[in-house]
Amino acid sequence: MKVKSQKDFWSGLMFIVVGAAFAIGALNYNFGSSARPGPAYFPFGLGVLLAILGGMILFEALTIETDDGEPIGAFAWKPLVVIIVSVAVFGFALPRLGMVISLPILVLMSAYASDEHTWLGSIINAVILTAMSWAVFVLGLKLTIPMWPSFLGG
DSSP, rough: OOSSOOOHHHHHHHHHHHHHHHHHHHHOOOOOOSSSSTTTTTHHHHHHHHHHHHHHHHHHHHOOOOOSSSOOOOOOOOHHHHHHHHHHHHHHHHHHHOOOHHHHHHHHHHHOOOOTTHHHHHHHHHHHHHHIIIIIIISOOOOOOOOOOOGGGG
């Protein structure tokens, strides 16, 4: 069988693998019932849906002809490394520096992964994301998240 779209083939395969991994991982938890879903209910359903979506994309990649076969270009290492490092820095900094400092650091570091970012847009994004995160997680959900650096008593 000939692959007619490399991009769709590999993305469909990735969706199937990730969806199956989440569905299989969810089997270690209690499903509960429809009225009282357990911790496995949502990840299992989402994993199955993701795998089905991947199967549909994979089927399309094998059946629908494209002009040039949609080859996969060079792998974008810079954005991958920048995002992984920025998330790791955020995870390390949050308990020590608090959300008011850690979240803007995350946004500003991860914005560097894009070739189209502007500092003004990144700063505005950081301020809005920090305010919304505070409103949702601290005010709304009442989660105990440090807001300020621990050395300031936060």
